[in-house]
Amino acid sequence: MNPLRRIGRAALAFLNGTGHFVLFMARAVSHCVRPPFYPRQVIRQLIDIGYYSLPVVGLTTLFTGMVLALQSYSSFADVGAETAIATIVVLAVTRELAPVLAGLMVAGRIGASMAAEIGTMRVTEQIDALTTLSTNPFKYLVVPRIVAGTLMLPCLVLVGDIIGIFGGFLIGVYKLGFNPGTFIASSWDALETIGVISGLVKAAAFGFTIAIMGCYHGYQSRGGAQGVGAATTNAVVSASILILVLNYVITELFFSR
Amino acid sequence: MSAAAATDPAGRPAMIALEDVHKAFGPKRVLNGLDLTIGRGESVVVIGGSGTGKSVMMKNVLGLLEPDRGRIMVDGRETTHLHGNERVQLMQRFGMLFQGAALFDSLPVWQNVAFGLIQGRHLDRPAAKAIALDKLGAVGLGAEVGELFPSELSGGMQKRVALARAIATEPEIIFFDEPTTGLDPIMGDVINDLIVKCVRELGATALSITHDMASARKIADRIAMIHEGRIIWAGPVDQVDDSGNPFVDQFINGRAEGPIRMQVRSL
């Protein structure tokens, strides 16, 4: 085929896909504010996303806080090491690492399962069955996941912040032999509202992204098990990339001047 | 279709009318000017080969697919492009048994059956459960089945649960997509009887799809045959044997030789 035609076709397919996605997102968001609502579904998703992700997020941030403390010690082994290390751990965890790592872990866990579940419902006609039972699939399937994702990720990240800093504290006190009181005081001094807030804003954006990607790819899936598999992969990959891009954009909004 | 064909003898509009419906998927034309009317309280069975667009026809009426051209009328009102709340409202009048059962695998059987009652009709859960267990009984499944999940049932049981779900809200219009395919002959006949009973008892208008002639003869008032995206013959069930239509003859007698050519290469 003529290479120009091929490029043109790819560009059209890309625009078409983007348009589709934007429409899907607009529909999903507009259904979020229009009744009927399905509180049972929302609660199920809140538990699934929030509660069952706690171990994954906790472990990830714990070891991240620990390794941060250990790594920075080798660079700041001289005077004022306690303050420097506490500051590094607190800033890095609250601003960047807790939101991004929690986002990526939840994208793997929740984004994949959303895409697989909704995709399976699509290819086995369960979504069509919802419609014939007078239930709007957007309100029943998509809205609860988006709401739960957007609400739960900030909660997870808040927990991750605490556990991550605690990880730094563990290494600082038990391995590097710092005074616990001093370490806690320096950590407290290093904590700033804007850092924590920006982390939580990121988390909400990531939670929305994960849920909308999982739902979108699941909803669009076609063609049996293979289609559902592809939807799952696409959901995780696209959510992960978007998380990294959004992380940069939100950091830019909060901290660049 | 003439305007006269779309009303019943009392002058009321037909319950369902498809007029010149076209539907293609990319280059593949599936429905090609399909006309079909179903009277109030009538049971119409559509027969036709696999992949001729029978399920697509049903999904167009239900609004799960949108026709490229043509009109769909339900009870005298055009519903071709209804969306959102209006579609949800319209669906309150319908029950649908999907070809693959399409049970919600995250919900136990009784909640599947009660789904339309709880979400669509806003009944409280205990009342809906009582009705659901009642309907399960009507399709020959005990209350203990209600607590199982769809994946724990055999194919025949899933079909019966799907039937119970389709009739649970006692809809005016019920669609059955291959209700007996994949069942043993005895269970198939049990389902046929159930369909006949439901349609009689509820006084519902029914549209069924099957390629099982025994089933078609049992549940139909009228039979229509689909071929290449059009209805090529329609008539009362007792005329199907002397339709004078070679396509219908070939189909109901299950002959490989005839005007319908299967796309197979000889060995």
Ligand SMILES: Nc1ncnc2c1ncn2[C@@H]1O[C@H](COP(=O)(O)OP(=O)(O)O)[C@@H](O)[C@H]1O
């Ligand atoms: N959503 C769809 N996308 C693309 N092609 C479809 C879709 N649904 C059905 N088809 C095609 O339409 C044709 C008719 O399908 P269907 O109505 O399911 O046949 P049947 O008469 O056996 O029920 C088939 O060739 C099928 O491949």
Ligand SMILES: [Mg+2]
């Ligand atoms: Mg079919």
